Amino acid sequence: MAAAAATLARRITRSGVLPLCRRLPVWGRAARRPPGLPLAPCRAFSNKKIQVDMNESSGVATMKFKSPPVNSLNLDFLTEFCISLEKLENDRACRGIIITSAIPKIFSSGLDITEMCGKSTEHYTEFWRAVQEMWLRLYSSNMVTLAVVNGSSPAGGCLIALSCDYRIMADNPKYTIGLNEAQLGIVAPFWFKDTFVNVVGQRVAERSLQLGSLYPAPEALKFGIVDELVPEEKLQEKATAVMAQWLALPDHARQITKSMMRKAVLDLLVAHREEDIKNFTSFVSKESIQKSLRMYMEMLKKKKS
Numbered sequence: 001m002a003a004a005a006a007t008l009a010r011r012i013t014r015s016g017v018l019p020l021c022r023r024l025p026v027w028g029r030a031a032r033r034p035p036g037l038p039l040a041p042c043r044a045f046s047n048k049k050i051q052v053d054m055n056e057s058s059g060v061a062t063m064k065f066k067s068p069p070v071n072s073l074n075l076d077f078l079t080e081f082c083i084s085l086e087k088l089e090n091d092r093a094c095r096g097i098i099i100t101s102a103i104p105k106i107f108s109s110g111l112d113i114t115e116m117c118g119k120s121t122e123h124y125t126e127f128w129r130a131v132q133e134m135w136l137r138l139y140s141s142n143m144v145t146l147a148v149v150n151g152s153s154p155a156g157g158c159l160i161a162l163s164c165d166y167r168i169m170a171d172n173p174k175y176t177i178g179l180n181e182a183q184l185g186i187v188a189p190f191w192f193k194d195t196f197v198n199v200v201g202q203r204v205a206e207r208s209l210q211l212g213s214l215y216p217a218p219e220a221l222k223f224g225i226v227d228e229l230v231p232e233e234k235l236q237e238k239a240t241a242v243m244a245q246w247l248a249l250p251d252h253a254r255q256i257t258k259s260m261m262r263k264a265v266l267d268l269l270v271a272h273r274e275e276d277i278k279n280f281t282s283f284v285s286k287e288s289i290q291k292s293l294r295m296y297m298e299m300l301k302k303k304k305s
């Protein structure tokens, strides 16, 4: 699987990511569907780590993370994520996606730390390119993207939620969310930071990033990291209602607006992609950073005993 995923990852990355504004003509996706043609029957595709269900009548797909124990974002997961997103992006019937988790209490534990420990420079390069690719695709998506955060969501998990158009979180103070990289002795890259700033503003982002804060759901709402809290059993219902509200608008108007709001941040990474990979690989290759990551993993294991 790892080898196959790596090949797929290379295939994806070779094709590159087009900025949002160049992906689709400005009249949008829905308008391109030939009038009068029936939609294909309901479809689902399931990979190893992500289940995708497409509801043809609503035009909404649900992407459910199902990679135990904690939906950590390793190379295989990231590759599946990018492929699933690309399939949906190219599906004219699909106008919105709901991203959620099938693992109780966990949305995603963020980047798989083992992918950043004791590996070769080539591996770090491939891994980081896949992380960039995931963000570029999600942040630039033409579809309405809705995160249903039904569990804890640190670091890279939080980035996925922040990259969506709207975030609903389960109303449970045991679930936390935030960019906690500083707590691991690592630094959130500039595009994590920019995505965060675009959601919560400079002040909250600066304080939260420096402290590596993980916020319980009610605080996350207070600081604008998520848009609303909903009792866990009502998440599905709420997600359907929110999605319907976003899809009620003409696609082209929403898409151009989204592009206008996000383009500068996307363009910055596209322009500095190779430099960002080099920064990452040299940063994680440092012995001091390796030591911090190893200690953090040990701390996670000790917490259990």
Ligand SMILES: CCCCCCCCC/C=C/C(=O)SCCNC(=O)CCNC(=O)[C@H](O)C(C)(C)COP(=O)(O)OP(=O)(O)OC[C@H]1O[C@@H](n2cnc3c(N)ncnc32)[C@H](O)[C@@H]1OP(=O)(O)O
Pocket: 069, 070, 072, 106, 108, 109, 110, 111, 112, 113, 114, 152, 154, 155, 156, 157, 180, 181, 184, 186, 187, 188, 189, 279, 280, 283, 284, 297, 300, 301, 304
């Ligand atoms: C200049 C620019 C430079 C750039 C510089 C570099 C920038 C990098 C940016 C990094 C972004 C990131 O996302 S870094 C990743 C940050 N993630 C985190 O801090 C999350 C850490 N995990 C947790 O807090 C918890 O595990 C949590 C998710 C809440 C679930 O708690 P639970 O009690 O339910 O489960 P646990 O028992 O803790 O975890 C179950 C098992 O999963 C493992 N596990 C948990 N999280 C994991 C993870 N992220 N990666 C790997 N493995 C993980 C644990 O070790 C356990 O392994 P076993 O003991 O073997 O079962």
